[in-house]
Amino acid sequence: MSVLEEQQDYRSAARAWLREHAPGPAAKLDADGLLSRARDFQAALYEAGYSGITWPTDAGGRGLGTAEAQIFSDEAAEYELPVGPFVIGMGMCGPTLVDLGTPEQKARYLPKLLSGEEIWCQLFSEPGAGSDVASLQAKAVRDDDGWVLNGQKVWTTNAQWADFGAVLARTDPDRVKHAGMTMFIVDMHAPGVTVRPLRDMSGRAPFNEVYFDDVRMPADAVIGQVNQGWHAAVTMLGHERVSIGASRRPRSNPLEFASLVELARSAGVAGEPKVREVLADLFAHERALELFNVRMRQETAAGNPPGARGSVAKLAGAMLLRRAIETAGEVAGADVVAWDPEDTRGPELALGINSSPASSIAGGTNEIQRGIIGERILGLPKEPQVDRDVPFRELKVGTQRT
Ligand SMILES: Cc1cc2nc3c(=O)[nH]c(=O)nc-3n(C[C@H](O)[C@H](O)[C@H](O)COP(=O)(O)OP(=O)(O)OC[C@H]3O[C@@H](n4cnc5c(N)ncnc54)[C@H](O)[C@@H]3O)c2cc1C
Structure with missing residues (x-):
């Protein structure tokens, strides 16, 4: 065969x-x-x-x-x-x-x-460490039979259901900020773990804040090497970007091309030149991203992982969703904010529109992806980083004021 x-x-x-x-x-x-x-x-x-x-x-x-x-x-x-x-x-x-x-x-x-x-969750972000995640302050201290974890994480997707989490914590504050972190597997049902839901503008609570108070982790909970959490974090962020960039939304999603065409037909505007133009533009971008993702997967299979190009997929996916929101506005007009009670598509479309901007933030904001693309793909000069060579203990980050 x-x-x-x-x-x-x-x-x-x-x-x-x-x-x-x-x-x-x-x-x-x-x-x-x-x-x-x-x-x-x-x-x-x-x-x-x-x-x-x-x-x-x-x-x-x-x-x-x-x-x-x-x-x-x-x-x-x-x-x-x-x-x-x-x-x-x-x-x-x-x-x-x-x-x-x-x-x-x-x-x-x-x-x-x-x-x-x-079920798993990923615990990187903190109130004082998002884009600059290496500023994180949650800390894990070694004792005789394992580690003790303290600190606060935020925006943790799925923590409300999670059995385990991959948590990034500082293990040596005397090293520079990228060097003294470690990634651990933390049992989300362990004593000292508190999970509280956070609601977004769509009205749902897809993420949480998580508090760790003297949470014990065994010695073999370390992912990779002690104090090499940055390497583990970069590995995970690479997977995250590819996974977000390559994920397919169901064709029935109200912001997919096919659904918007259907919406245009039922609103009686499918023949209008402006509507046709924005729909064609959306189709071209959707298709280009799909093909880019196919190519990335094929290259990965051939032993050439995408590296920084994962950021291109992530950024393009977020920009595509923004474009889809604008297209929905062009097609449905005022119906995207107010609809007849019997129209079941109105609430679905509104939910899609209200939850989509999150894709420009989650997994690294659009600005951060542009920075990565600029430095690592286009070869532009690096952003100045005055804190790179200073021991973490001496930095003013988050609530740490030395
Ligand atoms: C839906 C959703 C799910 C998430 N799930 C998780 C999760 O499961 N686990 C987890 O750990 N985190 C999660 N996050 C958090 C996410 O990773 C952070 O929100 C993101 O990294 C941005 O950090 P911040 O919110 O602290 O914003 P900041 O870092 O404070 O950024 C604020 C603004 O400044 C801009 N900015 C910051 N630095 C630069 C720079 N160097 N150059 C240019 N502009 C810059 C940003 O682009 C942004 O516009 C999630 C977020 C969302 C929205």
């Missing part, structure tokens, strides 16, 4: 599986019902071999190529799959453990992550 025929078979099998197993509407479920629906679906994905498609087999994955992953995500875009609770684990923490985890960590954590038994 040729490679193309094999891929066609894989597509047919994935399509048939999704048709049979993709869950139906979730409208009537409460929060617990939604979570258990998501867990059941993730377990079914794992059972069928569609979870961790490209992960190595010794990490619990299927060891297949990016072509199969691409085929599955194309087919999956036909559905609104309940995978939200697992995106941080699958897209960021898991791939970092694949790269840097010990054999024991991989065996303990990855299969349960892939099968939906355990």
Whole structure:
């Protein structure tokens, strides 16, 4: 069988599986019902071999190529799959453990992550450390049988459900700020962990603030090496950017091209030249990003990981969403802010519009991506960094005032 025929078979099998197993509407479920629906679906994905498609087999994955992953995500875009609770684990923490985890960590954590038994979150940002995450102040201190963690994290997506988190903490304040950090696996159910929801302008609470008060972590909780947390963080941020940039929204999403065309038709404006122009422009950008992502995956498979080009995908994805919001305004006019009570699309569109700007901030803001692209791809001069060679203890950052 040729490679193309094999891929066609894989597509047919994935399509048939999704048709049979993709869950139906979730409208009537409460929060617990939604979570258990998501867990059941993730377990079914794992059972069928569609979870961790490209992960190595010794990490619990299927060891297949990016072509199969691409085929599955194309087919999956036909559905609104309940995978939200697992995106941080699958897209960021898991791939970092694949790269840097010990054999024991991989065996303990990855299969349960892939099968939906355990949920993960990523704890980098703090009130005084976002874009400049190396300014973080949460600290972990070594004692006889492990580490003791104290500090506050913020904007932690999915912490309300998480069993484990990848937390970045300062372990040596006498080193310069990028050198004295370590990444740990923290048990989110351990004594001393407090999780409080934070609401965004869409009215939902997708993220949280998290407090650690004398939380104990075992000695083998370190991801990578002690005091080399920056390397682990850069590894994870690279996965995060690729994962955000490459993620496909369901075709039914109200800000997708096909949905906006449908909206234009039902509003009776599909023939208007201005509307046609903005829709065509959106289509061209959507398609260009899709192809860019395909190319990045193929290059990664050929042993040439994207590095800083992950920032291009991340930035382009965020800009595309902004463009989609403007297109929605052009197509639906005042209907994006006020609609008839019987119009079910109004609230959906408003929710999409209110939650989309977050993509210009989460995973590194657009300005930060532009800085990375400027320095590392275009070869422009580096931003001045006066604090780079000063021991962390001597810096004025966050609440630290020396
Ligand atoms: C939906 C969502 C989910 C998130 N989930 C997580 C999560 O799971 N885990 C986690 O750890 N964090 C998470 N975050 C936090 C996110 O990583 C930070 O919000 C982001 O890195 C920006 O940090 P900040 O909010 O502190 O803003 P700041 O860093 O204070 O930035 C403020 C403004 O200054 C600009 N700016 C800052 N530095 C520069 C510079 N050097 N050059 C040019 N402009 C600059 C920024 O672009 C921004 O416009 C999430 C955020 C969102 C919105």
